[in-house]
Amino acid sequence: MREVAIVAAGMSRFGELWDLSLRDLFATAALEAMEKAGADHIDALYVGNMSAGKFVGQEHLGPLMAEAIGLSGVAAGRVESACASGGLALRAGFAEVASGMSDLVLAAGVEKMTDGADVTEVLATAADQELEAYHGVTFPGLYAMIARAHMQAFGTTEEDLAWVSVKNHRHGALNPKAQFRREIKVEDVLRSALVAEPLRLLHCSPVSDGAAAVLLCPLDQARKYTDRPVKLLASGVATSSMSLAGRADPAFLDAVQRSAERAYKMAGIGPGDVQVAEVHDCFAIAEICCLEALGLVERGKGNQAARSGMTALGGRIPVNTSGGLKSKGHPVGATGIAQAIEIFEQLRDEAGERQVQKARIGLAQNMGGSGASSVTHILGRV
Amino acid sequence: MPSPRYWREIPARFRLEACRCTSCGTTSFPPRLVCPSCRGRSLERTALSRTARVITSTVIHVGPAEFQMEAPYAMAVVETPEKARLMTQVVDCDPQSVLPGMEVSLEFRKIRREGKGGILCYGYKAVPRL
Numbered sequence: 127m128r129e130v131a132i133v134a135a136g137m138s139r140f141g142e143l144w145d146l147s148l149r150d151l152f153a154t155a156a157l158e159a160m161e162k163a164g165a166d167h168i169d170a171l172y173v174g175n176m177s178a179g180k181f182v183g184q185e186h187l188g189p190l191m192a193e194a195i196g197l198s199g200v201a202a203g204r205v206e207s208a209c210a211s212g213g214l215a216l217r218a219g220f221a222e223v224a225s226g227m228s229d230l231v232l233a234a235g236v237e238k239m240t241d242g243a244d245v246t247e248v249l250a251t252a253a254d255q256e257l258e259a260y261h262g263v264t265f266p267g268l269y270a271m272i273a274r275a276h277m278q279a280f281g282t283t284e285e286d287l288a289w290v291s292v293k294n295h296r297h298g299a300l301n302p303k304a305q306f307r308r309e310i311k312v313e314d315v316l317r318s319a320l321v322a323e324p325l326r327l328l329h330c331s332p333v334s335d336g337a338a339a340v341l342l343c344p345l346d347q348a349r350k351y352t353d354r355p356v357k358l359l360a361s362g363v364a365t366s367s368m369s370l371a372g373r374a375d376p377a378f379l380d381a382v383q384r385s386a387e388r389a390y391k392m393a394g395i396g397p398g399d400v401q402v403a404e405v406h407d408c409f410a411i412a413e414i415c416c417l418e419a420l421g422l423v424e425r426g427k428g429n430q431a432a433r434s435g436m437t438a439l440g441g442r443i444p445v446n447t448s449g450g451l452k453s454k455g456h457p458v459g460a461t462g463i464a465q466a467i468e469i470f471e472q473l474r475d476e477a478g479e480r481q482v483q484k485a486r487i488g489l490a491q492n493m494g495g496s497g498a499s500s501v502t503h504i505l506g507r508v
Numbered sequence: 509m510p511s512p513r514y515w516r517e518i519p520a521r522f523r524l525e526a527c528r529c530t531s532c533g534t535t536s537f538p539p540r541l542v543c544p545s546c547r548g549r550s551l552e553r554t555a556l557s558r559t560a561r562v563i564t565s566t567v568i569h570v571g572p573a574e575f576q577m578e579a580p581y582a583m584a585v586v587e588t589p590e591k592a593r594l595m596t597q598v599v600d601c602d603p604q605s606v607l608p609g610m611e612v613s614l615e616f617r618k619i620r621r622e623g624k625g626g627i628l629c630y631g632y633k634a635v636p637r638l
């Protein structure tokens with residue numbers, strides 16, 4: 127296998143972007159990445175997308191997106207794993223370059239969620255249709271059940287959950303691309319409307335439009351495109367039971383653990399070596415459970431991480447310095463790539479006010495459904 | 509939902525049909541072609557007991573369009589004595605009272621109306637066990 131580097135990144139703003147279509151969003155991010163690298167061609171394009179078919183009635187995104195960036199003819203295709211589609215697209219690009227099949231690959235993600243579709247219903251397709259959605263469960267409902275199981279097992283409180291949102295908004299306020307650039311207080315979270323008990327509106331990530339793209343090439347060719355490449359050290363993917371009822375412990379995200387173990391093994395590191403991380407906080411409880419499954423905190427101790435400051439900027443291991451899905455926004459197919467971009471910028475000292483000093487190794491973890499799929503990437507300074 | 513799909517799902521939804529692995533004894537719901545526990549292919553049909561215990565739960569305030577009229581409603585992952593788990597609404601009680609450990613019975617109920625014709629779709633819902 128060849129060593130692979132990320133040489134450039136591009137990203138649209140995240141938010142309710144009514145003036146931008148699905149293809150405009152994609153092209154904004156993709157062209158920015160290519161222009162930064164000074165690349166006028168690519169060998170292949172992978173676009174992560176959860177459900178353009180249901181959100182805007184558009185499937186077959188490979189040729190559509192190739193054409194949108196003036197590269198009709200190039201090898202292109204769409205990759206899907208619900209909210210982990212972006213992470214899986216990065217993995218596909220990584221494998222394509224590592225194998226020697228291509229030398230310059232664009233791995234991107236895009237989602238257009240605010241064009242009028244019933245978002246709750248579309249997102250519910252990432253749950254088991256026969257066993258879960260049929261009965262009226264929603265995504266907040268599934269994570270609410272994970273939260274209640276965690277509360278039952280470890281005494282986690284609504285306030286612990288609120289601290290995750292407060293921390294991520296504090297970070298997101300510093301991110302010019304974030305959907306919500308404002309801080310919130312614990313009381314705001316606890317007073318917000320109930321969505322699915324015990325989760326409230328401000329425990330939940332928003333509905334967003336957005337796109338993100340990174341350019342990958344072999345590490346030994348990276349200097350053609352940038353003087354500060356970041357190495358893709360490892361990629362781990364894992365799955366678990368599609369339905370929450372099929373998991374032995376609803377409070378534990380076993381696919382996240384497996385994807386992380388595979389990535390740690392490939393990188394030859396352990397969780398103690400990670401200095402900055404983006405984890406999949408689609409709901410506050412998800413960040414808590416992901417930290418535990420990634421081994422960044424002890425099992426059952428994830429509920430104290432945000433409250434104690436450990437995962438805040440300046441803490442022992444800053445988590446979701448971008449603002450996370452909660453504050454930066456969560457255009458589902460784009461999220462996995464956007465997470466990798468935050469780590470890429472951190473490892474290039476480009477994160478501005480959000481910069482984590484001297485970080486050399488960072489992790490990005492992207493999850494699909496109620497934890498049925500997970501993709502973990504580890505990036506390293508060269 | 510097209511009618512062949514609804515028809516196909518009747519055995520599990522109406523009669524709680526599951527399968528039991530003859531090699532490791534694991535009961536899975538709904539029936540599968542391979543045992544999720546040991547990958548055994550020798551599976552026998554069985555029906556789940558109509559009693560269960562709540563493993564975890566929530567009260568949904570913002571539901572899908574088809575269910576919003578019922579909000580707030582309780583949903584839970586419940587476990588039958590065969591150790592099979594399923595997702596279900598819990599009704600005929602205060603939704604706030606549905607908490608882990610609660611004992612329930614699984615009853616045949618209407619679940620939803622679908623499509624422009626408003627086709628009635630049935631299945632199981634849990635009620636508190638007295």
